[in-house]
Amino acid sequence: MKDTYDAIRKRIEARPFKIIGLGGIGCPVSLYLSKFLFGLNSSSVIYLIDGDEFELANKERMAFREIGNKASIKEAELAELFGDRVVYRTIPDYVTHNNIQNLVQKNDIVFLCVDNHKTRKLISEFCGQTSDILLISGGNDGIQSGKTGTFGNVQIYWRESGKNRTNSLTQFHPEIEHPKDVSPGDETDESCAVLVKRVPQLAFTNLAVASAMLNTLYTWASGKLHYEELYLDIIKAKMSISTRDVA
Numbered sequence: 001m002k003d004t005y006d007a008i009r010k011r012i013e014a015r016p017f018k019i020i021g022l023g024g025i026g027c028p029v030s031l032y033l034s035k036f037l038f039g040l041n042s043s044s045v046i047y048l049i050d051g052d053e054f055e056l057a058n059k060e061r062m063a064f065r066e067i068g069n070k071a072s073i074k075e076a077e078l079a080e081l082f083g084d085r086v087v088y089r090t091i092p093d094y095v096t097h098n099n100i101q102n103l104v105q106k107n108d109i110v111f112l113c114v115d116n117h118k119t120r121k122l123i124s125e126f127c128g129q130t131s132d133i134l135l136i137s138g139g140n141d142g143i144q145s146g147k148t149g150t151f152g153n154v155q156i157y158w159r160e161s162g163k164n165r166t167n168s169l170t171q172f173h174p175e176i177e178h179p180k181d182v183s184p185g186d187e188t189d190e191s192c193a194v195l196v197k198r199v200p201q202l203a204f205t206n207l208a209v210a211s212a213m214l215n216t217l218y219t220w221a222s223g224k225l226h227y228e229e230l231y232l233d234i235i236k237a238k239m240s241i242s243t244r245d246v247a
Helices: 002-012 026-040 070-082 117-127 189-196 203-221
Strands: 017-020 045-049 087-091 109-112 133-140 151-160 229-233 238-242
Touching: 002 026, 002 203, 017 026, 026 045, 026 070, 026 109, 026 203, 045 070, 070 087, 109 117, 109 203, 117 133, 117 151, 133 203, 151 203, 203 229
Parallel strands: 017 045, 017 109, 045 087, 109 133
Antiparallel strands: 133 151, 151 229, 229 238
16 A cells, blocks of 8 residues: 555645635545645645635535635635645636636646536636646536436546547537536626526535545546546446547
8 A cells, every 4th residue: 555655646746736616526625635635745735726705505515614715715724734734825716718827737636626617618628738737527417407416427638748648528528518608707797697596506416526536536646547537326326437539
């Protein structure tokens, strides 16, 4: 086990971690990634990126000790627990066309935990212009329109030495390639409405997706990544993977 951990530490130690979106998925990702890096005794940096404000209405699936910007509050909480080994940086902004080049960069390991396809497309396309990057994107159904909220998926977009090792988020997902939703970072009346009219989600599914994202990091860091997407349903107690040729 020590040899495995040494190899994992060597692979990830010099790479910044970016967690984009600190909602129902991003919160557990930030906590358990911190625990993992702390246990590795790794000199790692985690950037917490979110322009949203925590409100008490979201308390049933998000963990914050006070009201305010999610990234700022979460940094204070995590630094108190793990700050003697893990370095945290706060970016209290949404990712947009105007700032993405400053937020996502070469060698990053990005956990994308947002709930809109427009942001997924933006970040996937930007990663496609980056020579070396690992993007792990997770999401799940909301409880609406007959959906139970128990289904989730994780996509992996990995680029190495300027080449795709897996497919982009948009390649086999037309709903991401042609998004019909909006990003909360868009300065429009419609995007403001998105912040008010969030679809309810099941906290257990959020947790399952977060766990699958972190499992994917561990699999990749162990040099054993063999899939580019996985699907899960907590009611069916089932998880399946997809392997595809790189287009």
